[in-house]
Amino acid sequence: MRILLVEDEKRMAEALCEILRLEKYEVDHYANGLDGLAAIESNIYDIIILDVMLPGMNGFEIAKRVRSQGIATPILMLTAKAELDDKVTGLDSGADDYLTKPFMTKELLARLRALGRRTLGTTDGILSFADITLDTSTLTLSCTTNGQSVRLSEKEYRILEYLIANNGQILTREQLAVKIWGFESDAEYNNVEVYMSFTRKKLSFVGAKAEIKAVRGIGYELRCDDV
Ligand code: CA
Numbered sequence: 001m002r003i004l005l006v007e008d009e010k011r012m013a014e015a016l017c018e019i020l021r022l023e024k025y026e027v028d029h030y031a032n033g034l035d036g037l038a039a040i041e042s043n044i045y046d047i048i049i050l051d052v053m054l055p056g057m058n059g060f061e062i063a064k065r066v067r068s069q070g071i072a073t074p075i076l077m078l079t080a081k082a083e084l085d086d087k088v089t090g091l092d093s094g095a096d097d098y099l100t101k102p103f104m105t106k107e108l109l110a111r112l113r114a115l116g117r118r119t120l121g122t123t124d125g126i127l128s129f130a131d132i133t134l135d136t137s138t139l140t141l142s143c144t145t146n147g148q149s150v151r152l153s154e155k156e157y158r159i160l161e162y163l164i165a166n167n168g169q170i171l172t173r174e175q176l177a178v179k180i181w182g183f184e185s186d187a188e189y190n191n192v193e194v195y196m197s198f199t200r201k202k203l204s205f206v207g208a209k210a211e212i213k214a215v216r217g218i219g220y221e222l223r224c225d226d227v
Contacts, residue, residue: 001116002026002179004045006036006062007078008054012101016049019105025112026182033057040066043166044179045073047115050095052079060093067094074115078103129164130210130224132203136161143206150206155180156199163212163222172219196220 003020007013008031020027028045030036033056040048040062048066052059063075077095091098096118097111127134133142139157142149152160158180163171173189181191200212210224 001046002028002044003047003049003112004036004039005029005049006033006039006054006059007031007049007051009051016108019108020112023109031055033059033062037062037065040071040073041069042175042178043071043073044175047112048073048075049112050075050077052077059095060089063093063095074118076111076115127161127164129167129222130208132160132206132208132210134160134164141202141206141208143208145209146207148206150202152202153198155195156202159195159199160222163220167222170215170219170221174219176219 003025005013005016005020005027007016007029010031013029013031017027017029028039030039031054033054035056036050036054037057039045050059050062054062059077059079063077066073066075074097075095076097076099078099078101080101096115099108099111125136127136128144131144133144134140134152134157135142139152139154140149141152141157141160159176162176162179173192176192177189180195196212196214203210203212209226210222213221213223215221
């Protein structure tokens with residue numbers, strides 16, 4: 001899971017980054033609202049933790065802009081103030097959940113786990129698209145019409161998970177490279193193509209009608225034309 005933290009208080013941000021990394025989340029941090037908004041628009045995050053009072057642009061405004069663009073990534077809003085008004089404004093602006101500072105680490109982690117399940121659109125550990133299902137615990141791909149299944153490698157699994165989560169949207173090769181291999185990684189676009197080809201082979205192995213289509217010059221999408 002890749003988390004974006006937008007928080008301008010340096011000590012708070014450092015503490016949160018440390019906690020989240022210990023919990024094996026990948027974390028990127030920005031202190032300015034405008035930088036945070038630009039990062040969210042890259043659409044490579046699974047969860048966004050958004051402070052309300054930020055330089056550049058406040059958290060409510062960021063959440064509104066993001067939602068108006070159709071980006072559905074779950075947002076957990078943080079605020080120093082406990083007023084009910086803020087809570088209402090936070091949820092109105094498109095935040096999914098709300099946490100008042102100071103909060104307990106345990107509470108934060110519980111909220112993140114809940115939002116993470118929402119990201120994957122699953123409570124039972126099964127993701128589905130057209131005639132395929134993906135078991136999130138065993139990394140198994142199955143075809144629902146013929147019962148065939150196959151175990152995926154971690155990268156193949158993450159590619160399909162990302163495509164399913166963005167149902168109907170084209171993902172660019174850059175988004176895939178960043179999301180699956182990370183910003184720092186040297187994974188060139190070739191890697192994306194190689195793993196796309198592995199993943200396609202698994203789809204055809206199970207006899208799925210759902211297909212990964214290349215969109216020339218842009219990227220990839222998961223489609224099922226033959227229903
Ligand atoms: Ca702040």
